Structure formats: structure tokens, C-alpha cells
Amino acid sequence: MLKNALFVLAGATLFYGCATNAVTGRSQMKLLPESQLQQMAVTEYQSFLSSNKVVTASSNNRDAEMVNRVGQRIINAVNAYYRQNNLSNDLSGYQWETRLVQSNEANAWCMPGGKIVVYTGLLPITQNEAALANVLGHEVSHALFGHTNERMSQGMAAQFGTNILDAFAANKTSPGVRQLFGAAVGVGSQVGLLAFSRKQELEADHYGIIWAAMAGYNPQEAIGLWQRMQAKAGSGSTPEFLSTHPGPEHRIEQLQKFMPEAMKYYRPVNK
Template sequence: MSKFKFYTSFVLVFFLMNCGTNPFTGKSTLALVPNSQILPMSFEQYNKVLEEAKVVNGTDDAIMIKRVGQKIANASERYLQENGYPNYTDNYKWEFNLIEDDQVNAWAMPGGKIAFYTGILPIAENETGVAAIMGHEVAHALANHGQQRMSAAQIQQTVGAVGTIALGNEDQQTQELFATAYGIGSQIGVMLPFSRKHETEADRIGIKLMAIAGYDPDEASELWKRMKANSGGNSPPQFLSTHPSTDERIKNLNEWAPEAKKIAKKYGVTNFE
């Protein structure tokens, strides 16, 4: 076995021993950095963003963001309770804020910190559209995608460092070629697909949560049709993107909507807003 294979095998075995569980899929997830460290940092960073941004308070839109966010969070708590994870969000501190900014964006931070920009509201178009976005962002927080991205970045950096050490006796040109090839290969072949997987996972979890919260899951695909129209169809090739293609998202959400309705029915939800 080469030194590189030996070192990387050792490192990967160590990393695989540090895993969590996604309560929505039952699959193991990378958890090298514990939430006990991540959440305080997340809360601090979120507060810093709010201090530096123009937070909208008291308007109909701001009130709607908080209302929808809380309904989605409550839906997630019901789901977790019913599926054997009653204490999963004990350390979460749900917070939903609207920020005045023209960006067409919304984002989530670990521990339930969600932000919407006013620029996305015209595309959301209505409260159900907001719920589709909110479900996606809440799903990111619940699936610990931030923790997984931090863990994956650690693996990427560590394996790269191990490769450099293993090639320590090689000439400088060989080492530089390895660094370049590894950087490009790990980004396109590992990190970007990893991010796309998270986005798809958040779409699938989010459409269930919005349905359990009483919002029509059929609206999720309509939202992404409006997103596509707003962007003019311009996006990088999927293999160079952190997100799935818009067409793929629309197709997936259309296919998942009936499933989401069936799940919502188990929670007594048969009529949607």
C-alpha cells in the first residue's frame, strides 16, 4: 500500500467514526464538529448580521415571515416527536427575520436562525410561496447541513495535507501538480455534489414540512418556475454549481408533492392554504 493510501485510509476511518444521524432520512451524517461548538458560533454570527443589516419589524411582511417560520418550526417539532426524536431541537433557538435587501435570497444558520431578504418576496408572491422557501431553509437547519459542510471541508483540507506529506520526497513540480489536480478534483467531484445533495435533501424535507404546516406543497414547484423566470434561465452548468438545476428542482418537487400531502394527512391536515 502506498503511503498516500495508508494515510488517507487512516484519516477516513477516523472521520467515519464521528457521525450523526439525519432524523428525516435515518442516514449517517458527518459530525466532526459538535453542535455544542457550532451553535454558539452560529447564534453570535446571526446576531452580528442583524446588527449590521436593516431588519424590518412590524410590517405585514415581517409579521408574515415570523408567522410562517413558526408554523414550519412547529410542523418540524411534530414530525420529530412522532418519529422518535423528541429532544432533537432542545438547543435550537428558532428566529425568523426579514432584512431589507434587494438580493433574491433567504438563508439558514445552524440552530434555527433564518433570514429572508425583501428581494425574494415578489418571487415568493404569496404566503404559500414564502412557506416553500421557509420549509427549505428550516430543513437545512434541521438536517445539520452546516455541520456537514464544515466536516467535509475539514476532510478536504486534511486529505490534501496528507497527500502533500506523502509526496514529500517528490520533486516540486509533482507536488504542485498534485495540489492543483486535487483542488479541482475534490471541488468538482466531491464538494459541489455534496452541496447539491444538501439542496435536494432540503427541498424534499421542506416540502413535507410546509404540507404538515398546512401549506399546499404544489406551490413549491410553482415557486421555482418563478425563480427560473426571474433569472432568465441563466445559471452555471450543474456540475459547476452548488445547487441542482432549476429544471431538476421543479421536476423533483412536482414528483414529491403527492407524497407530502399523504404525510400531512397523517397529521390531520387535509386542506391547504
């Protein structure tokens, strides 16, 4: 069965072609229209917010104010980077939003098109604003680099073969496709079904600390963050974040390798 699925997947890739990411330079299998994924994201995002308690800055909640502030600075950094590299057109369709929701889960995610959510349960692990910025930089990178598209493409190609586009158009409001979308983003109870690949994780780590640095946050806080993540997992209480973002053995080692580049962008800003 697995061999057949991989055969279909390979055939679909050849049929629809690959796309090269302008930032990472990696060739990616993205079989679904990004614009339609962004439309789907708006619907799923609104559905999520309507069924969860949103913590607003207007309620004088300092955590909500912090999340909004960090989110906006990361967004500004991404916009600046893409503008400086003549890639602003790649952000077409992005309508950024950042929300904090009340939940004991230690999680955060960013949907295609820039819908960002942080769970209150993550904040005791991040502990500070700079660490949160590194998380949001990581999550935004997953969205920017089409990782949701890659993961959904893989899952749908295994189910529908070369009819993937027709199947997506016909089924994008169905519970199965919506569940697949949630799993690909990192939302819901099925998040562990689609873990990000090693390449995707390295890309998100690499550029996530660059966005954080450009936003004025110390990228070195990413090291302490992942040490706390690993300690939490080792205590027998695994953060939901690690369901789709496994702590690879050499993650901190790789972050250290990326750090000199990120530090070139780091200019501290006043809070």
C-alpha cells in the first residue's frame, strides 16, 4: 500500500511539477493552489476563533498585548526582508492577524495567508518576549515557505492520485479535508499525524531566528526555548507543539550553526 501511495505521489509530482522557493532555494512539491489554501485558512481560522476563547489586548491583558506586539514586529520583519530582496509579490494574499487564545495546550501555529494563533499554555515555556518571537518566527516560516501545501499535497496525493486538484476543489469543505488541513497546520487533536519533515523544520528554524533578529529580539533565546521544550518533554508532559514540531536530536546544534547569520540582523529595540 505504501509503495503504491509513493508511486502515485511521484506521478502526481511529475504531472503537476515542482516549485522552487525563492528564499530557501529548495524545490518543493506543492500541488494545491496557494490562493485556495489561503481562502480555506480564513474560513478555518474564523471557525477556530468562534469556538475558542480569544484573549484580547483591549481587556488590558498584558499577555495579549505582548503577543500582539511580538506578532506585529515579526510581520514587519518579514515584510522588510521580502521587500529588500524584491520578493514582495510572494506575500500576495497575506492578511496578517495575531491572536492569543485561552488554552492549557502549549502550542502555536500560522496558517497560509498569515493567520497566527498562540495558546496561553505556551507562555510558561517561552517565559519571555524574545523566546516567543523565535516561536512566531518559526511558525511564520512554515506558512511563508508553503509547508502546509507540501504536507497536504502529500496526504491528498496518497488518497486521490492525479485527481488531487479536482478532489481538493470538490472536498475542501468536507470534514476529511478540513481535518487534513488542521493537521498540516498544527491545529486540533490530529496534529501528530503530519509531523513537519526534517527539511521543513530546519528551514523554519533557520529563518525563524532571522525574522526574530530583524524584529529586534535576541535569536539566541531560541536555544533556551528548545532546552525548555526538551525538559518539558522529558518530564513526561510533552507540549502539543512537539506533536508537529518534534525535537530532533541535533536541533540545538543546527541552531548554533545558523546563529552567526541571524546575529548579523540583530538590532535590539526598546519594548
